Amino acid sequence: MKDTQFIKVVDFGYGYNALTRKFQFDGCLGHEVGQDQIMEKCKVQRLLDSVLEGYCSAVIACGQTGSGKTYTMCGRNEDKSTHEDGLIAQCVTYIFKTMRKELPGCKRTYSLRASYYEVYNEQVNDLLRLDCAPRDVKWSVKEGYYVDDLLLVDCESVDDVFSVLNEGAKNRKVGSHELNKDSSRSHCIMTLHVDSTSEIGNGTPIVRYGKMLFVDLAGSERLKKSRSSGDMLKETGNINRSLFTLGKVISALAEGKKGDLVPYRESMLTKLLMETLGGNSLSLMIACISPASSVVEETLSTLYYATCTKTIVNAPSINIDERDKVIVNLRKEIDQLKEENRLLRSKLGVPGEGDIKGGTSPQPDVETNQRQMSLAITPFSKPLACVGEENEALVSREPINSNQCGWMLDKERMLTQLRTAERLLCNKMAPNGRENVQDALQHAMWQQEPKAPIIEGIENLSRRTQSFPSAQPLHSYSEDSYKNKSCSISRGRSDDVGVGGQHRKIHLGLVGKQGSASAEEALRWLKSIILVAFKIIEL
Numbered sequence: 001m002k003d004t005q006f007i008k009v010v011d012f013g014y015g016y017n018a019l020t021r022k023f024q025f026d027g028c029l030g031h032e033v034g035q036d037q038i039m040e041k042c043k044v045q046r047l048l049d050s051v052l053e054g055y056c057s058a059v060i061a062c063g064q065t066g067s068g069k070t071y072t073m074c075g076r077n078e079d080k081s082t083h084e085d086g087l088i089a090q091c092v093t094y095i096f097k098t099m100r101k102e103l104p105g106c107k108r109t110y111s112l113r114a115s116y117y118e119v120y121n122e123q124v125n126d127l128l129r130l131d132c133a134p135r136d137v138k139w140s141v142k143e144g145y146y147v148d149d150l151l152l153v154d155c156e157s158v159d160d161v162f163s164v165l166n167e168g169a170k171n172r173k174v175g176s177h178e179l180n181k182d183s184s185r186s187h188c189i190m191t192l193h194v195d196s197t198s199e200i201g202n203g204t205p206i207v208r209y210g211k212m213l214f215v216d217l218a219g220s221e222r223l224k225k226s227r228s229s230g231d232m233l234k235e236t237g238n239i240n241r242s243l244f245t246l247g248k249v250i251s252a253l254a255e256g257k258k259g260d261l262v263p264y265r266e267s268m269l270t271k272l273l274m275e276t277l278g279g280n281s282l283s284l285m286i287a288c289i290s291p292a293s294s295v296v297e298e299t300l301s302t303l304y305y306a307t308c309t310k311t312i313v314n315a316p317s318i319n320i321d322e323r324d325k326v327i328v329n330l331r332k333e334i335d336q337l338k339e340e341n342r343l344l345r346s347k348l349g350v351p352g353e354g355d356i357k358g359g360t361s362p363q364p365d366v367e368t369n370q371r372q373m374s375l376a377i378t379p380f381s382k383p384l385a386c387v388g389e390e391n392e393a394l395v396s397r398e399p400i401n402s403n404q405c406g407w408m409l410d411k412e413r414m415l416t417q418l419r420t421a422e423r424l425l426c427n428k429m430a431p432n433g434r435e436n437v438q439d440a441l442q443h444a445m446w447q448q449e450p451k452a453p454i455i456e457g458i459e460n461l462s463r464r465t466q467s468f469p470s471a472q473p474l475h476s477y478s479e480d481s482y483k484n485k486s487c488s489i490s491r492g493r494s495d496d497v498g499v500g501g502q503h504r505k506i507h508l509g510l511v512g513k514q515g516s517a518s519a520e521e522a523l524r525w526l527k528s529i530i531l532v533a534f535k536i537i538e539l
């Protein structure tokens with residue numbers, strides 16, 4: 001329905017019983033919409049800007065065979081007179097244009113690398129290196145599933161990326177059948193890796209790893225209509241099977257299932273799309289359909305598929321190093337504290353800005369990682385101490401009204417969190433051989449001295465906890481049993497406290513009933529666990 005978000009499909013079926021179905025999407029583009037409008041109408045610019053900020057974004061084209069997926073993504077390149085740029089070419093042009101723009105007050109350098117591969121009969125082929133064997137798909141905690149040993153081409157201009165695109169297009173598996181003379185026989189994924197380095201505040205460099213995926217799925221087809229035969233028969237079987245698994249993943253995610261309940265591992269395609277469906281990427285799905293009445297069933301199936309996808313919720317996050325993430329967070333908290341101090345000063349009538357300077361940037365010592373880490377944190381210690389001291393000075397002033405008191409409590413809370421973050425980081429680099437984060441957190445947890453209530457909702461927890469006559473403090477677990485469970489503490493009951501480090505699951509609840517410790521003692525431990533839990537989430 002022109003210029004609306006609706007699409008109406010009328011299936012005349014056999015005779016008088018016409019069936020009308022109406023679907024709503026974020027955008028519905030009819031045949032009057034040209035290639036040059038797709039970027040704007042699908043708001044792809046937003047995805048590209050996010051990539052430049054360090055996010056992962058993806059555009060996935062799906063639909064039955066011959067419906068225009070490859071045309072949408074790659075355009076038409078047969079000859080000069082009919083040449084049309086597809087979405088990938090337009091995105092590449094936009095990315096280079098934006099990368100070259102100087103942003104006021106922000107010095108950033110970018111580098112772009114491109115890769116192109118296909119999933120063909122459950123194997124991954126590097127489209128830029130045809131002479132090598134199919135690539136392995138591996139798993140890492142940091143990256144999830146990834147294709148091992150893929151050729152990444154450094155691209156310094158739009159033309160470099162176009163060369164990659166053309167080389168890949170030339171090498172992808174294509175076949176001819178009744179519904180499309182140039183039908184893709186594989187799922188193709190082109191990835192642009194955009195790394196950017198910028199400096200924050202006192203010159204600390206922060207590297208962000210943005211990624212843009214263009215996924216051109218092979219089309220589903222009915223053998224009765226496509227009349228594929230020979231090798232193409234096997235290909236069609238594999239295409240339909242992987243699309244079926246993709247459908248299962250989408251349905252599971254749409255139902256709100258998580259973890260192992262989502263069958264990502266059942267096909268190569270779904271493993272590689274894990275990040276984009278239900279992961280940390282910003283994703284756009286373009287469902288291509290044909291207006292032909294002969295394929296109305298396939299059209300309806302594509303639209304149901306897309307409707308289901310619409311309900312999936314991803315959790316986008318910037319891809320930066322853990323060290324950088326902590327520094328950015330510390331920086332943010334210091335800025336927040338400064339702002340609060342400014343407000344307090346104006347409320348209390350204290351003149352002037354405090355002498356809060358960023359401190360001098362240290363010269364990095366390259367000898368050890370630990371040393372580098374501590375140097376990276378040093379610039380934050382001085383402003384932190386200054387803001388803290390100023391905070392104490394302001395708090396001791398009279399008279400203080402209830403509003404101001406609220407601010408101070410907030411400030412106290414943030415300062416405590418900031419100090420905890422610092423302490424955790426210091427533990428991470430501690431000299432006693434605790435190098436990995438889990439060890440450090442574990443260490444911090446056993447060492448930590450819990451203080452006054454500092455997080456929201458703690459009072460509720462406290463009330464509930466006190467209803468237990470005797471509670472089990474977590475420190476009654478031996479360090480060994482804690483370790484054996486690979487960083488997870490739990491009492492196995494729904495109302496227990498637990499911290500699952502390995503799977504990054506944090507369960508917060510009440511402390512169990514058994515044991516002899518008092519409720520107050522248990523509560524103190526609960527508070528310290530919550531603090532640590534917050535840090536695990538951040539890290």
Ligand SMILES: Nc1ncnc2c1ncn2[C@@H]1O[C@H](COP(=O)(O)OP(=O)(O)OP(=O)(O)O)[C@@H](O)[C@H]1O
Nearest residue numbers: 064065066067068069070071180182183184218219
């Ligand atoms: N909107 C459109 N305008 C003009 N031509 C189009 C459009 N969509 C598709 N076509 C043409 O239709 C043919 C089939 O399109 P395309 O190859 O993109 O389909 P596909 O969905 O990728 O199919 P398959 O899944 O079989 O690979 C191509 O010749 C393409 O140029």
